[in-house]
Amino acid sequence: MxxxxxxxxxxxxxxxxxxxxxxxxxxxxxxxxxxxxxxxxxxxxxxxxxxxxxxxxxxxxxxxxxxxxxxxxxxxxxxxxxxxxxxxxxxxxxxxxxxxxxxxxxxxxxxxxxxxxxxxxxxxxxxxxxxxxxxxxxxxxxxxxxxxxxxxxxxxxxxxxxxxxxxxxxxxxxxxxxxxxxxxxxxxxxxxxxxxxxxxxxxxxxxxxxxxxxxxxxxMMGKIKNGAVVSFSILVFIFLLIAQMFFSGSAEEKVVYQGNFFQADLKDQKFFKTSSFTLEGGSKSLEVVVVAPLLNDWFFAEFSLIDETTGTETIFTKDVEYYQGYEDGESWSEGSTKGEAFLSQIPAGKYHINIYPEFSTSSHEFSLTVKRDVAAWSNFWLTLLMLSVFPIGYFIRRNWMEKKRWSESDYSPYEY
Amino acid sequence: MKRGDVHSCPSCNTLHTVTLIESSLIVCKSCGTYIHEATGDENTPEQSKMPDDWTFLKIGSTCELPQQTFHLVGRCRLQLRNDYKNFWCAEYGRGKCLWIAESFGSFSIFLSAWEKFAGDPAQLRAGASVKMSNELKLIGEYVEKCEGISFAGEIGAWNFFTPGFFVVQASATTKTSFFFLEPKKNVSFLSGEKILAERLNFKNTIEWNEWK
Amino acid sequence: MNLDDLKGLKYYIGYAAAVMGFFIYSHMVGWKWFNPTHTEKEHNNGTHHVGGGRSYMYHK
Known part of the structure; x- marks a missing residue:
């Protein structure tokens, strides 16, 4: 002093x-x-x-x-x-x-x-x-x-x-x-x-x-305030929704190929070959939609998307099956005559698809539609889940710690 | 003592001109003697040296508000049992006086004159409700006995010169009142408002640089 | 929310920005994170194959 x-x-x-x-x-x-x-x-x-x-x-x-x-x-x-x-x-x-x-x-x-x-x-x-x-x-x-x-x-x-x-x-x-x-x-x-x-x-x-x-x-957890967590979370969720709406709205979903295929046309060949189609823009998604007129039957095919410039093949399969019946006084159905395959990150270029089908006894034809730039909603739901981890984790931890804090008090609002 | 009166110090003959419209006491700036005109109603002031403390206000400090500047011309320091209160007498508008109460960085300002308390003095307790009007009820904050009282400068209307009385402060939001209770006498009080030091905009204060 | 609130949320903000950035990037390049369509890549050095040697490895 x-x-x-x-x-x-x-x-x-x-x-x-x-x-x-x-x-x-x-x-x-x-x-x-x-x-x-x-x-x-x-x-x-x-x-x-x-x-x-x-x-x-x-x-x-x-x-x-x-x-x-x-x-x-x-x-x-x-x-x-x-x-x-x-x-x-x-x-x-x-x-x-x-x-x-x-x-x-x-x-x-x-x-x-x-x-x-x-x-x-x-x-x-x-x-x-x-x-x-x-x-x-x-x-x-x-x-x-x-x-x-x-x-x-x-x-x-x-x-x-x-x-x-x-x-x-x-x-x-x-x-x-x-x-x-x-x-x-x-x-x-x-x-x-x-x-x-x-x-x-x-x-x-x-x-x-x-x-x-x-x-x-x-x-708890530094200087985080409950209200701020809630407000910021709402803000982020709104931003995410707007972003998803924007991406969905602006997705071209451009049909770049459409064709019908019949088993009878195969003759001695093992596969169909589509005509060439061009994918524009940068790297984007591709959706391949297969429709087969089935009833209590299945259709399966292996597809090879071929980049005609680089020779790179992207191989994928798709099976479609559809069953329906009537049992115990009620009708039922299972499956669909339509199936989609989603391909991520396909670069621009000139492509065709080789299709190796397996027809069953009653399925003899199918159609193929190829769409460029299709929005994926699953990313939105996964992002929402990931963004929810922080606020949910925060409130769970907060509740646990609050209970612990109040265990020292004679006036705790919690039951132990 | 009235504004413009000139009083000579009974001890050292220094002349003092009264600046307030109504002044109860002047402390001689040369020798510290109290210059006081007895009216018969109050006790004769007992001379007491102003204790040294850490207040940053002094006689000569000003309080500069947008529409009015107040000059601190006098100080009345109450030594309470567990606190102290400085009542600063501030002159404005050619001799008018208001009180600024200060203690540990808390301030209240009192524009109105002393009033007699018409209620029951037993109401004046810590935690008790004090009815000031139909609209205003205050809550007693503390009851403290005044153990010492000291003066400096020129003091406006003031009736408490001898320690031993009780001080009660009661407040509700920013409204606050100081009640002074002397045994067998009426209870007097001042009503005013609590106010932040920043709003009072004090100038010419003591710097206390070691705290900066 | 004031600046202090945002300071308190700095880790959450960083995390949310990273997740949102990843989400936006994925949309830009057409990347579906969990794609039920299983794909395989084959590189044929620019040779234009038309499916010879296909193994029928995928079957129902």
Whole structure:
């Protein structure tokens, strides 16, 4: 600490303490005998603590949070009176902003500051909405100071013992209500990562207590907000749908070949050869549609699409079968007389198709239609599925973590 | 003391010209002696040195709003048990006075004059509802005993010169009131609004460069 | 949604952009990702074959 000539003598050991907070400081611990005392004439109590704690943020250290420089004035260690856990609160100060607290529990940090804008809440409410955030009651407690060092702008020991606290969370935010017979104080808070705290005070993060468990205001998966995930997902899905509609609408589906084939024309040959056809544009899809007039029969063919320039063959097969009947008073049918083969990424060029058919006993003819640039809807559904992975995974994980977070609370909305 | 009056300090004879239309107290700029005209209604002010604190305002600071500039001419500092309040007396419009209350970077502005509280003083508790009018109900924020009071500069209409009274602040959204309760006396209050420091646009303030 | 929200979604945005990019590219080149039509390619060094030596490897 530097720059203060304001001094107060310890009522117990008479050591003269330099007081950084000047007349704003209303209680402090003696730098020599560690006795806690109030500076006012009205305050006669002296408190000594049976424990001690080394502040990880040194008293007098300065740190920059949200562009504002704060100085660490004091540290209190508080113990909850029902479940007996303890946590640490550093009181930090800036003359233009007032005071705030950096609260640490299990390596998780919150910056908490008094607010004038009281949230719209009846005193008995267990939840409320403030600026679009839904705050839920997380805990009620009474606490006791088990250790204090540094300076305080109020009698932190007395006030802690006489206030009843309620905390409402909407991670990463919180509202804390401290109520006593003489005071109702609302504070707002926000989760800080240990690296943010370490960076603010320019100390190595390894010097801060390591995180255990989940912080009660710890945001999940970084700073992702539910609303933002939903909004962005809707935006992306709309964009995907528009893109698919555009591609479907602009797909040429140009018939580049159409022909009918009869078994009788085969004679001694094993295959039919279509006439040449030209595919234009760059790499695009090709759909080959086979229609065979079948009834309780099948048709099969092997096709070879031949690039007449490069000699590259793309070989594929297609079978068509169609059955129908009447059984137990009901008619039934299975299959179709039409079949489509889809060929991806066929470059432009001059092509023909060799067809190696297998006719069954009653099938003796078929027709062939070749279409260029046909849109595939299956890509759309797969993309939709892939895009859904993130929001679905996020909400599943969020629900799991929320349940885990609230398992620490007596007011959990979840059942376990 | 009226605007334009010239008062001589009883200790060092420094002359002081009253700038406010109505002034309760002037603190001698040379020796710190209180210059005060007793009206019989209030206690005689007890001299108390202004404590050193971290407020960034000072006498001479201005508050520059679009339609009006206010000049801080006086300061009344209340030392409460767990807080402090600086009531800054701001002069505007040729001697008019308003109060700006300040504590730990929080500000309220009070344009209206002191009023007597017609309600039940027992209402004035932390967490209790205080009916100000049919339209306005405030909620008590705290009750604090004033343990010390100090003055500097020129103080407008003010009736509380001796510590020992209680201060109650009650608010609802930006509306706020300070109630001053003295045993066996009427309860006086100031009504105003909470306001952000940025909106008050203070100039000529203390820089406190080590916090920048 | 503000800038902070978008910063929080940076991985999702990157992932969505990659998926959408892949989707658009596939449409441009006529690529159906899961194509039930099984195809095989044969290269004949520019020789124009008319199906000689066909093995009838695919059969119902």
């Amino acid at each position: 530097s720059g203060s000539s304001y001094t107060i003598a310890c009522p117990k050991c008479q050591t003269v303490n330099t007081v950084r907070g000047k007349a704003m400081t209303l209680a402090l611990t003696c730098s020599s005998c560690k006795t806690y005392f109030g500076v006012g004439k009205w305050s006669k109590d002296l408190t000594t603590f049976g424990t001690s704690y080394e502040p990880v943020l040194p008293i007098g250290a300065k740190g920059k949070i949200d562009g504002k420089v704060y100085e660490v004035m004091g540290l209190v260690v508080k113990k909850e009176q029902k479940y007996k856990y303890d946590w640490r609160e550093y009181i930090i100060f800036n003359p233009f902003e007032g005071y705030a607290f950096l609260s640490e529990y299990n390596g998780h940090w919150n910056m908490v500051w008094p607010v004038d804008d009281v949230p719209p809440l009846a005193m008995s409410a267990s939840d409320f909405v403030d600026e679009g955030f839904h705050f839920r009651l997380f805990q009620k407690y009474k606490a006791k100071v088990i250790y204090a060092v540094g300076e305080f702008f109020f009698d932190v020991v007395h006030i802690t013992e006489t206030t009843f606290n309620r905390e409402f969370i909407a991670p990463p935010l919180l509202f804390a209500l401290e109520k006593s017979d003489d005071s109702v104080l609302w504070c707002k808070g926000e989760y800080m990562t240990p690296s943010e705290v370490a960076s603010a005070f320019q100390i190595p993060v390894s010097k801060l207590p390591s995180k255990t468990g989940m912080g009660y205001t710890q945001p």
